[in-house]
Amino acid sequence: MFSRILIANRGEIALRIIRAARELDIETVCVYSEADADGPWLELADEKVCIGPGPATESYLRIDRIISAAEISNADAIHPGYGFLAENAHFAEVCRDCHIEFIGPSPEAMALLGDKLSCRRMAKEAKTPIFPGSTKPIEEAAAAIKLAEKIGYPVIVKAVAGGGGRGMRIVHSEAELATAIASAAQEAAAAFGNGAVYIEKFLPNARHVEIQVLGDKHGNAIHLFERDCTTQRRHQKLIEEAPAPNIDPKKRDAVAKSAADLIRKANYAGAATVEFLMDDDHKFYMLEVNTRIQVEHPITEMITGIDLVKEMIRIAAGEPLSYKQKDVKLRGHAIECRINAEDPNKGFMPQPGLVGEFIIPGGPGVRVDSHVRSGYCIPPNYDSMIGKLIVHAPTREDAIVKMRGALSEMKISPIKTTIPLHQRIMHEPAFVNALYDIGYLERLLEKDALQATDSLVITEH
Numbered sequence: 001m002f003s004r005i006l007i008a009n010r011g012e013i014a015l016r017i018i019r020a021a022r023e024l025d026i027e028t029v030c031v032y033s034e035a036d037a038d039g040p041w042l043e044l045a046d047e048k049v050c051i052g053p054g055p056a057t058e059s060y061l062r063i064d065r066i067i068s069a070a071e072i073s074n075a076d077a078i079h080p081g082y083g084f085l086a087e088n089a090h091f092a093e094v095c096r097d098c099h100i101e102f103i104g105p106s107p108e109a110m111a112l113l114g115d116k117l118s119c120r121r122m123a124k125e126a127k128t129p130i131f132p133g134s135t136k137p138i139e140e141a142a143a144a145i146k147l148a149e150k151i152g153y154p155v156i157v158k159a160v161a162g163g164g165g166r167g168m169r170i171v172h173s174e175a176e177l178a179t180a181i182a183s184a185a186q187e188a189a190a191a192f193g194n195g196a197v198y199i200e201k202f203l204p205n206a207r208h209v210e211i212q213v214l215g216d217k218h219g220n221a222i223h224l225f226e227r228d229c230t231t232q233r234r235h236q237k238l239i240e241e242a243p244a245p246n247i248d249p250k251k252r253d254a255v256a257k258s259a260a261d262l263i264r265k266a267n268y269a270g271a272a273t274v275e276f277l278m279d280d281d282h283k284f285y286m287l288e289v290n291t292r293i294q295v296e297h298p299i300t301e302m303i304t305g306i307d308l309v310k311e312m313i314r315i316a317a318g319e320p321l322s323y324k325q326k327d328v329k330l331r332g333h334a335i336e337c338r339i340n341a342e343d344p345n346k347g348f349m350p351q352p353g354l355v356g357e358f359i360i361p362g363g364p365g366v367r368v369d370s371h372v373r374s375g376y377c378i379p380p381n382y383d384s385m386i387g388k389l390i391v392h393a394p395t396r397e398d399a400i401v402k403m404r405g406a407l408s409e410m411k412i413s414p415i416k417t418t419i420p421l422h423q424r425i426m427h428e429p430a431f432v433n434a435l436y437d438i439g440y441l442e443r444l445l446e447k448d449a450l451q452a453t454d455s456l457v458i459t460e461h
């Protein structure tokens with residue numbers, strides 16, 4: 001097992017990794033930027049190393065500085081968390097070249113699953129369901145037109161190297177296709193240095209259901225059931241729950257098994273998430289594979305009792321999976337609300353600054369993963385998520401009631417947060433009855449905007 005790991009991240013996920021490492025009796029080294037010098041999580045690390053100024057491009061994204069920090073602090077492994085360098089195969093390769101274990105997949109497995117087309121080809125072999133569409137990048141518009149006709153409009157043009165929703169265009173008719181391909185390719189080239197694009201069937205009004213999987217270095221792979229992340233705003237997840245409500249368990253079990261088969265085929269060691277869209281008939285279509293720990297991993301931990309971050313560390317150290325598929329049991333229902341320092345009444349404008357009151361809820365089945373405390377100043381440089389509120393209860397109904405109570409206990413001021421919006425969603429019939437699709441929250445917010453006078457729309461319950 002490792003004796004020291006370096007955490008190439010910040011905030012709540014850095015804290016989460018410190019907690020897992022401590023339970024495994026592993027020391028931690030945190031790198032931090034000048035903007036994070038007062039980060040409360042740094043107090044829990046055994047060592048901290050400043051790696052540059054606030055902008056991530058000068059600190060958390062600087063491979064050279066992170067590797068130097070690992071070398072001077074004698075770290076034998078690096079946990080990348082999520083975001084920043086977590087899905088950068090070059091970083092994983094540099095770690096390997098420097099004999100530092102990357103806590104995640106090999107650069108080869110990461111590249112294979114990170115490229116959306118090679119991932120689609122591998123999924124086909126593993127019988128993981130995918131959208132009808134290309135298996136190769138589009139070379140000429142004529143071939144794309146033929147394929148689009150075959151699969152039927154609407155189709156979506158996507159970047160092979162895609163991420164963050166860039167390089168995507170929804171196309172409703174042949175007349176728009178050639179222009180959409182050209183503009184998506186241009187955007188992809190600028191964003192990823194790779195202009196290759198492909199097309200697949202576009203599915204409107206779907207639900208987002210994803211499967212958590214774990215693989216080890218000995219050829220074992222298991223799934224840990226699913227999460228439903230349908231409550232989104234601008235493709236950003238806001239609320240996640242596990243298991244997915246109103247789902248056909250047979251179809252779910254089949255797709256979960258195929259997700260484990262996919263990562264086994266890719267020789268994948270570590271935690272990954274296979275993301276799907278699910279239609280009204282509970283048919284699944286793979287979107288992509290995320291080759292890292294996800295923000296929403298705690299809800300899977302709550303329903304399975306498995307500590308995903310500890311498992312990732314053990315896997316990287318070469319241990320076989322601690323669980324067989326038959327040991328993974330689903331228990332109860334968990335919901336996570338992302339607490340963002342944003343003002344939902346002002347277009348979700350970020351709210352950096354000093355946190356005054358910070359009162360977190362408690363009680364059975366309530367978990368708060370947050371690096372924030374009263375007196376902490378939220379820097380403007382990074383993501384606005386300041387914590388996650390997670391509840392676990394025997395049924396979905398109980399979990400919703402528990403979440404309502406926990407949200408009403410949670411007090412953060414004077415900065416505005418997403419708490420009042422979550423309180424409202426927990427009473428919204430579309431959420432309460434799980435009659436939702438990816439667009440429902442946007443439609444709700446749009447309706448509010450239309451009805452808004454100059455009074456506040458979202459009020460605390």
Ligand code: ADP
Nearest residue numbers: 131156162163164165166201202203235287288
């Ligand atoms: P990225 O890697 O850029 O985030 P994804 O493949 O994960 O791209 O897709 C991002 C979002 O775009 C999805 O969550 C979904 O809302 C939408 N999307 C992508 N592909 C499709 C599709 N075939 N049909 C419907 N929506 C899609």
